[in-house]
């Protein structure tokens with residue numbers, strides 16, 4: 001089995017074996033969607049969301065959209081990662097000086113444990129879309145830190161540990177709207193406050209068209225013996241609009257701005273009815289991958305059609321093999337990117 005570093009044992013990770021007729025390396029949970037429309041009073045949809053395993057249970061930081069279509073973050077709790085009890089209120093942040101802080105909007109949260117703290121990184125309003133970041137130790141007090149990067153920016157993802165003594169943050173430079181471009185960049189910080197040494201990680205494009213318009217980070221990278229296994233989203237623009245698929249890449253362990261292997265095929269693309277039909281059709285948007293270190297099983301939580309939270313499965317062995325066997329070097333991906 002591919003050696004997995006830095007992850008935990010999750011004996012109750014949601015899981016189903018691969019069905020026989022599955023064409024790709026990722027398969028959908030047969031009970032999808034995990035969270036359906038109108039899960040809580042005055043909430044129309046929950047989709048692109050962060051999930052973490054803590055003390056034998058699952059904690060979610062959800063992208064929830066009100067019935068006025070305003071996105072905000074709210075928490076949920078689950079014993080099995082499938083049945084969720086969702087808060088009836090949004091997360092209340094405080095600033096570092098203890099004053100209440102309420103982002104005008106907040107969406108696409110990633111939830112990452114780094115050292116003994118849990119970080120939420122989301123898209124926030126900062127004279128345009130930019131990355132917001134907050135820290136919690138207990139999921140009761142959420143301290144919003146100052147925005148790490150300049151606008152316009154989205155899809156911020158922290159690495160789960162320091163690399164060469166520095167915290168690492170993936171991001172995707174964007175515009176003020178639905179961004180018809182975008183590559184993945186990485187920045188580093190000694191203290192989660194000052195971010196610099198920005199480098200280019202990987203570019204849109206390649207021989208196939210599925211990631212030809214833009215790409216963006218997904219769940220926090222998983223540390224394996226070959227480097228950092230990372231799922232991301234790739235977007236094609238067709239006659240009906242954008243289509244979001246899930247891609248896979250392995251970044252260099254010590255210098256993650258270098259791509260080692262990148263899969264030329266998508267790992268999963270909208271094909272199920274709940275991915276093809278919804279508030280925004282044809283979207284698979286992964287924000288979480290939970291790994292059971294003992295078995296190598298991976299559960300991926302992804303937003304489906306900007307309407308549902310859905311779940312898919314793979315194993316570290318299967319997906320790493322697939323990425324390596326179908327590697328495509330794209331543009332200057334293998335460079336340091338500075």
Ligand code: BMA
Nearest residue numbers: 048107108178280283285306
């Ligand atoms: C992106 C983000 C995501 C969303 C996707 C598809 O720009 O806003 O939250 O899932 O578009 O609408």
